[in-house]
Amino acid sequence: MKRWRRRSDWSGPRALRWGLAVLSGLSLVLLVNVLHLFGLLGESRRAMDDSVREDAMWAVYQTDRQVSRLTAAIDGALWHGVGSSLGSVVEAYDILYSRAQLLENGSFSLKFEGTDSLSPQAALVREGILGLAPAVDALAEARSVPALRDLRDRVAPVQADTAELVLRTNAALDQAIVAQREEVRRLQQRLGLNVGLLVVGFAGIVTLLALQMRLIAAAGRKLAILGERNRAVAKRARAASRAKSTFLATMSHEIRTPLNGIIGTAELMTHADLSVEQARHLSMIR
């Protein structure tokens, strides 16, 4: 019975200590995880990607718009006469040419990861626009209506390709936005879960600490009671010892008085005439 009680007294604090260590370790891991997730959520790369994607959309729109302007300039030149409006056709094409460089293959595919249909279309548009250069140069040389008509016939398919690119880029942008929103949502969920677990872990630590405090307080109280009891026992022991000393001192005094009488009388009897028998008895007393 006594042994069992002692063991239960010891295993409580040990379990507490183990629990605290495990919970602290878990909380630390969760904390690191939360910090990591937070870093992922706030990463500036994402904002940069957004901006780059919007730039791409803008570039595609502007290209499409400029192709329309080129078409309009050609139509204007056909209507008003080649001589007066040729400059505006060449300028419209030069602006379009400068735009085409922004549809470069490599960077364009980078901007829309996962949507592979886009960069071939961008390359198609780019090559279509750059491919118009000989026709425009020939037009600037010839300054003739047939050359102008020829250019218009060549611009028409490019215009169809740019229109298609606008639609595809828009669709890709939508996809990218949805994918990104999904990613942010997932990150937020993970973050929430981690924070929740962390809170639970901390609550556990606080509870265990409170339990430990209570155990320590109880042990302290027990110790105080034990000390009090020990003091009482010691006091009783001291009183008993004192009583024994007093008794012994009194007793020895009481015995010594008659003993002195006997010893003195025996001394005196040695000087008297005694039979052999009596002398033997006397020597026994001495």
Place this chain on the structure above:
Amino acid sequence: MTPRCFSPTRRRFLGAALALGATAALGAPRMARASLAPPSGQVILTVSGAVGLTNAEGAAAFDLALLDALPQRDTITATPWHEGRPRFSGPTIASVLGAAGATGSSLRIVALNDYAAEMPMEDARGIPVILATRIDGQEISVRDKGPLFVIYPFDERPDLFNEVYFGRSVWQVSRVEVLA
């Protein structure tokens, strides 16, 4: 009695001489600019709006030669639109505005394709923004986003490297409207 120290009178004299020199240096080009010379070549930039000095109808028109005559600046910087770090050179916007006698609170910079961006006057006055006429010494064709390209000194001022200033970096500039 230390020989290195200037006496007060001598110091005053030096100051006056310096001030005189500065006035002379600043005065000369200002005198020459009092009337804007007419462009002889093809006009590539028209500054209109609140301008004090004109050589066309209500506007200051510049050809390449007129722009080249203004104080120039070289800006070596990376941009989102160029490979590497080219050397852009051309007149500062402040000197172009000075040549046109412009007084306003902001600028509207318009490109050949009618793209336009507003630039606050603080940018033009406080940041050495240039209207680049050349890249690595070569004139810029329309096909290479010329003839004029607004270039902010991105490398000297990394805080400018953001979308706001990218938007103000107009290329194929053809007109500047000075808004009062």
